[in-house]
Amino acid sequence: MKRTTLIALAATAALVLGGGYWMMQRAAVPNGKSAASAAEAGAPAGKPALTVQVVHATRGTVPLTLGASGNIAAWQEAIVGSQSNGLRLAELRANVGDWVKKGQVLAVFAADTVDADVLQARAALLEAEAQAADARSNAERARSIAGTGALSTQQINQFRTAEKATAARVQAARAALSSQRLRQGFTRVLAPDSGVISSRSATVGAVVPAGTELFRLVRQGRLEWRAEVVGQDLARIRSGQRVQVTSNAGTVVEGTVRSVAPTLDPAKRVALVYVDLPGGTDNGGLKAGMYASGQFILGEVDGWLVPQTAVVSRDGFNYVFAVASQGKVLQRKVTLGARQGELVQVLEGVDGELPLVQSGAGFLNDGDLVRVTQAAPVTAASAAAPAASAAQAPGTTGTGTAAAEPASAAPAANTSPR
Incomplete structure (x- = not known):
């Protein structure tokens, strides 16, 4: 009896397990098709690693810039x-x-003693003028009777000498008065x-x-920015070039290159480039003594632009992930150029045909499957951030932007390198 009961229980368990397995197969393959037939029909196997937004590389221009730093000083x-x-x-x-x-008065000194000296000098001038007038009158009378013999030649010469001496004392008195008046003017300090x-x-x-x-x-x-530029970059700087100067507070001010120092600092091997900054209230709050960084605008170049978030650095190289048919990603090695804000220029490795994973590419590997949602295109004009890198290649950068979100069911195994 017991043996019969055990056999019945085993048979029931086998039937339950078999039915469950059959139901799981039905759920995995819709319409009752087998896994093999589904594979033959071309359906991708496995679940997507991420749900991503994609963006296409766009053509655009980015300024070529040269970065530097230095002090702000008074012109x-x-x-x-x-x-x-x-x-x-x-x-x-x-x-x-x-x-x-x-000419505005900045300070005033007490002028009491100077005023008194001016009055004294004026009185001395009047005295000298009176003496000169008397001597001149005597000399004229002596000259008028010189031929009568009433006065000797020596006396006549004495009158003439007195006339000249008193005239000279008048000139000295006038100079002394001018000096005192000048001192009187110095009591007011002018700008x-x-x-x-x-x-x-x-x-x-x-x-x-x-x-x-x-x-x-x-x-x-007037203020100026004294940028320190290494010797090999001086040939790229010309008078009149535009410069964007950024203070530590984030204030950006447009300036113009005025001149380049003719010599380099023998210790630092850098030369000073003098950049004129706007004066008055247009200088963005810049003050003499501030330390600032800046970008010399050297020109513009055209090229493929992608968001910086679409670029992944691995083992010293840069990559992007292109999305092919059926959500399969292809890892592509790229060469980067200049940067501007959120955009980066791609010199090699992008042709603009396949969409690129915008962000989250660091979680992907070559051949992974992704679920795609389309992102709005972003151009270089929409990147409002200022130019942030020196142009070291003959191309420009621009990018689009898009956000990638990891799928809730993304397996952790996809984050490990293969």
């Missing part, structure tokens, strides 16, 4: 000093950061040019000697 800095000696500084009319015009006050060392109440620095002035508010 010219003027030192405003005291021309009066031993006077007390009574008033300051400008401070650091003020925009001043040429030598229009510009921005960059420093102030003057203090109200101080008695300063002549030549003491009171202010420093950035002439006309």
